[in-house]
Amino acid sequence: MKDRLRINVSGIRGEVPGALNVGVVSKFSSAFTSTLEKGRIAICRDSRNTSHMLAMAVLSSVIAGGLDCADFGLLPTPFLQFLMGKETYSGGIAITGGHNPVSWNAVILLDSEGDYLDISEGSEVFNIYEAGDFTKASWKELGHIQTITFPMDRYFEELSHIVDVDRIRKMRFKVVADPCNGASSSYMKDFGDFFDLDLIPINDNPEKPFPHPPEPSVENASQVEAVVESTGADIGFLLNSDGSRISFVNEKGVAFSEEMTFPLALLSMKGKINKAITTTVTTSWADWAAQTIGIPIARTKVGQSSVVHVMESEGAAVGGEGSGSLCFLSFSLGYDSLLTLSLILDLMAREDKSLSVLTALFPERHMKKVKIDVPPERTYRVMDRLEELYSRENPDYTDGVRVERKGVWFNIRPSSTEFVLRITIEGEKQEAVESIEDELRDRMGI
């Protein structure tokens, strides 16, 4: 699959070298620049070993199209999105593979507000890409590159309107941070200082390779678990490479699923939000949390683009996914891990309860996520067969096929970032989950 490019609104994604390379990235940047109004494009990248190289292709192509570059260099994507909501930009480009393995990378296109493109905006770019019909500036009209440092104080200032900073400061939380040597690494200290944390950072050197897959999950949490246990910390957390996702480890050194992140954050926002949006594959803990704080929750397709766009059209204050992501509309239009972390700290301070106590309230749920390698040319047949098999169970087709049975639900959908089918099964009992997995494997012949 090395030679296959994935082109959609969640990014132009592929393995480097291979499907994604400087030439392809240059063409996409030129195509994107061609769709934008004159002005400047905000640009950032994560710490992957190919990101700085791809950034050079982006910078050259943007200024060749006559727009200026505000080059933020190594920066978490949510920071860029935050600032784009406050300042004037024509658009944004983030070079980051997010949670994908280190050999992958992606170019993520953002509109003037820092929002992901929707499908129609995306196809405009992709059409220009295919036609090769790029806007070219003459030598007099070429753009310029400006190197900019992210104004961290503005970020904190805005954050202090959402969480009770003093209350958190008073707690003097001891926190183990694992930014996975990603784009957030350099900002850990500032964050710790701002909230008066006793911060214990690990894997916070962006010059170094990823110590583990850059995906917040239980499997990747063993280092954080060990450090929390040995230091007696109150909480530990893991980020993905561009700081958009987060998962946690409790004070006992036990990691919990990234699915827990969004429901916990909902609890933190009690009384501050009107409505939440999530996806059809997010844990039912989200429904429980929404109910607990008395707000409605609606579900849509997977991905930042669909979740945030539904939030905007529904006027929902908050949205998130089971991947450990959360967006707070009045703060920015992006999934932001440090905002999420602040909300969790705020919850712990407000309730004056440890993480293990807070999560003990959650009803029993078991979730299993399975990835099955299916090349795109086989997806159609496999999905078609599944639709047929489950058509009598009144499935939900929001994103793939979702079937709800008593005490258990499951969803099967093609991934938009990898060449896999993603199966998500969640039930009140572990056995129910396992029997569904057996059933699916049996019926799909895998």
Next chain:
Amino acid sequence: MRISDLKISISGIRGIVGESLTPQLIIKFSEAFSTYIGGGKIAVGSDTRPSAEMVKNAVFGGLLSCGASPLDLGILPIPSLQIYTKEKKLDGAISITASHNPVEWNALKLIRKGGHYLYPYEAEELLDVYYQGRFQRVTNPDKIDKGKDPFSIHQKKIVGLVDTDIIRQKKIRVVVDPCGGAASPFVQDFLEALGTEVICVNCGLTEGFPRNPEPIPENLSTLCEAVKEHKADVGFAQDADADRLAAVDENGAPIGEEYTLALAVDYYLQRKKKSPVVVNLSTSRVIEDITNKAGVELHRSLVGEINVARMMGEKGAKIGGEGNGGIIVADVHTCRDSFSGMAYLLEYLAWSGKKFSELRGELPDYYMIKHKVKASFREARMILNKISQKFRQGDIQTLDGLRVDYPDFWLHVRPSNTEPVVRIQVEGKSEESAQKVFKQIMEEI
């Protein structure tokens, strides 16, 4: 035949920014270059064209993609880049400059190990790699390094070869016009280090060039005026990448770019070393008079710096160049270098104690006509055929187009590699004799 302004040839890639020269092409060409030479340390320098930033980022992206460890040398004259490549034992270099072309153009020039342009057969192979598009991309691209003060190596080398005391004693006043090009940040310091008093015109980096960058007499009016105004002893003009040099005498009169090389060669043979000389086939015959007088061999190579440089190596020539103002001093490096040229001409002035116009006056007069005719590639071949018929009494060489020598004049007719153009050069002992032959040629066409 429709002719594109994009030129992908053995000289590199050249085009107009905003039209044909896109970041995609530059990235692809840089990937091909790094693939072809097998990565390694590759230096990148540019002239002052406003498009350098766009081109440079694309070049770095392409180099990193195919395993190179790029070195960012910023604005740097091409001879300085060549010397840096040689002295630091780098694997190659890319110069971002369209040389004497107008400001809307830009180009990549490719330098091999040892600080020479790619050999013609290498450049052809590179084009093969480029068109095949199968590049050796790496999984772990390197970072970009910055070079420290890269011009100083060049300057030190020259200053070490020149008697700066004698220049200083003579209190020589120089006006220099680097055309706001790659020499601009360095040339004033350089000439001061040689011991002269310097007035720099067109020295600032501006958006766009203050004059047409080709250092031919009609583009040098600012310099000529400044020489008169400041009562300078000599004036020098460089092109945008500072490989070519033209000179203006103390009366503000351009001596013609063919004579900058001639004076440098004359001085070198008189004062430095009796060595064979190599010039290209289009260079004035005044060089023959000089080498005859000195009793050294003269060899003529194909047009193009790399051809002159390689033949200099083969023949053990210490000095040579191209008639259009490209002086090559082997002790510095076998590349065209306006800085070496200026240093030797200044030393000549100081040592001889004569005026610049007198030095020029000591050389025999020739009159050269340079002309371009539009012709398709087929027409060009027909033109060559007609002219070789017409001038069959002369001594004919077909190494590089058609060169015909007669006792009193010679002509060189050469189709361009990149444009549907035939370049015609005629040189005679007087304007009349040159014009007469030129008319005969034009009648044939």
